Amino acid sequence: MTGGIYKKPVLFAIVATVVILIGTMVTMFIPMLTSQMHPRLEDLKPFTAIQLAGRDIYQREGCNNCHTQTVRPLKTEVMRYGEYSKAGEFAYDRPFLWGSKRTGPDLARVGGKYPDAWHYRHFENPQAFFAESNMPAYGWLKGKKLSPSDMESHMKAIGFTYSVEEISALSEKDELDALVSYVQIIGASVKKKPAPAAVIEEKEHVTNPFAGDLKAIESGEKLYAANCAFCHGPNAKGDIGPDLTDDEFLYVKGDVSDDDYFEIINNGTAPGMVEEGRTAKGGMPSFKDSLDRNERWSLVAYIRAIQVKGAQK
Amino acid sequence: MNDYQYDNGTVKGFIVSSIFWGVVGIIVGLWISIQMWSPAWNIPPYFTFGRLRVVHTNGLALGLGVGAIFGICYYITMRLTKRPLLFPRLARFHLYLFNAAITLAALSLFAGMNQSLEYAELEWPLDIGVVVLWVIFAVNIFGTIIKRKEEQMYISLWFILATVVTVAVLYIVNNLAVPASLFKSYSIFAGVNSANVQWWYGHNAVGFIFTTPILAMFYYFLPKSTGLPIYSHRLSIVAFWSLVFAYLWTGAHHLVYTPLPDWIQTLGIAFTIFLIAPSWGSVVNGFYTVGADWSQMRNNYLTKFFILGITFYGLQTIQGPTQGLRIVSQLIHYTDWVPGHVHMGTMGWVTMTVAASIYYIIPKIYNTEIHSVKVANAHFYLVLTGQLIFSITMWFTGIQQGALWKATNPDGTLKYTFMEGLIKNYPFWQMRTVGGLIFTVGMLFFIYNIYMTVRKGKALAASSI
């Protein structure tokens, strides 16, 4: 057993190197030479200059220490975040930013989930949205100008095509603009499918079972404060999301049924979605998984109650 | 008496440097642990959580870990080859370069220069510096071993040689990048492939920084400090080769349920579970060695450190493989369970073993005895308590997080929003800070003890002239 190899350091080192290279070859190096490691989705586009600038900032600030960017093909995870991650989404990610710890939520499907305004406000003060969030504030990125010449050399190094206008336009933008641009295209190459919620409720064509029910209105008011106020304003007079007390629904005058209210809370909106012949701009999140039926109807009851109040004044 | 001079100055230098960087890393660690439950402790731009966390990991892995490895492996190599280092001046330069590199590394990470590859965050100019450090180390270690005065290479030298060649391969490959400027580069690997390369690297950084060199220390200092010979040479051999062979197959256990091809995940998990056997080869060898005289656990303070260290290594190498299984990963991946696992390894196994090695070395090179065994015992119980509080609170909250994320209502909808899950962590995160504080106090006892021993040694040397 005390073979010669333990007396010959050079031979020993060579043998050790060969031994460590076997697993390296099989699991890392050989797969790299095959196409299975280099998939690309059809809809995937390389980053634009401002998006890459945002991604650089994401790396610089170490957002990946708190946020993952990969949804696992597990039922509840897909319900929470959306379609599970596909190998072909990441072809331009150098390197990948999947992360390994979810102190904050996964961001693989955050692109387009909220309007830009939401992100600006949230980055400036996450605690204004969720008082108990531990996310640091990033408002200090505002006003820090991007450098067009730096970004040109970054685009060159990574090998993405760009236009001169695109680069010079960067001088107008700051780091917060860039970060929002990046966050908004994360996962954009994957079509949003409805989450596989256990019950996909159909339109019920019923009026609110709680209409006028004072208890329900009261609990609706609480739910509103917890889930809706930071977008629609404390009095529902509109902020990031539209005024809920006026006689417009999705930018068109004229009332809609309780159903439609129920539906929009249920499903949220996506840009271009058409509801009752009205076109949404997107940005209203879905509450299907976080509010149950009764809670959603209570909210509708509450909204109706404040609309009536508004009309009486 | 011996007719040759060991270069103890460089060894001492590395030990002092590693302790210094350890203090920096631990302070930053406490800081980020507070930021997790009190975001007001974020001070932009340099001191937000996202930047500080990598200062913490790099400060301790590179500063405390690698610094101690360089110094202690030099010491072990000189002893086992029965000669001084082949290039003592180069070793001294190594020490200065090491401190310069870590200083720049810390500053660059505060500044946000970050490749976003875990444990390979440093930007490319510093990567070159790190490679130079390892090349110098390799040259000195190989040279000294080749010119050795003892024919047989003891197992500690095998582990040191395996560390040197593997770290070289890992570090160079994972850091390959196209520079865009002095401060920014883009990895040459993209997407799924870059994930596969990174975790091949990441897992083996654990294997060849936090495992093999520490085992080199264990196999050397355990017999030295107890006077008990290692139980089975044959077990050492089988465990060594199967360990270094199997480690490199297993990186994919960090990517379970990601878009990485299923077969790579499966192969990685199969080898991950196998790793229990070679790891426990060393654990069994350690236990059987001290099994010849268990009274040492009471009478010899160093035995306690080494045996508790290898016990935590044993627990780690059962817990780690288990985490790799799909069914377990489903629940605990991305949660605080993982930092719980990490810190049983780093605080329990690595720091325990390194501290004990230093307790052995410092009195030896100053020709004296340890300042106080009582203080060493206090150090032992404090770091043990701190570490257990840390790991156990994180296991609890990790499982809780995993369970809340999965919980559904009877109608199939999710039961908890993300925020509802988050706030349930806060009490545990606060307890973790307490555990960290206790650990820190333990480390201060250690530093005090080493400082007093050095003082005593210096006074002795002065009086004997």
Next chain:
Amino acid sequence: MINDTDNLEAFEAKETVNKLPVSWLILFWGLILWGIYYFVSYTPSISGWSQEKAYEESIRK
């Protein structure tokens, strides 16, 4: 207590130099067998199992 040279002889026990504890050997070979079983069961081109199929199945329920 100064011991500047290392006597390699003293590092390793003589009587037990060739011992491999039986329990450890069982562990070693048992885990290899389990690894083969696991690899065969969860490799798509061998068993047909895949992460994606497992997911599809879980949402059908």
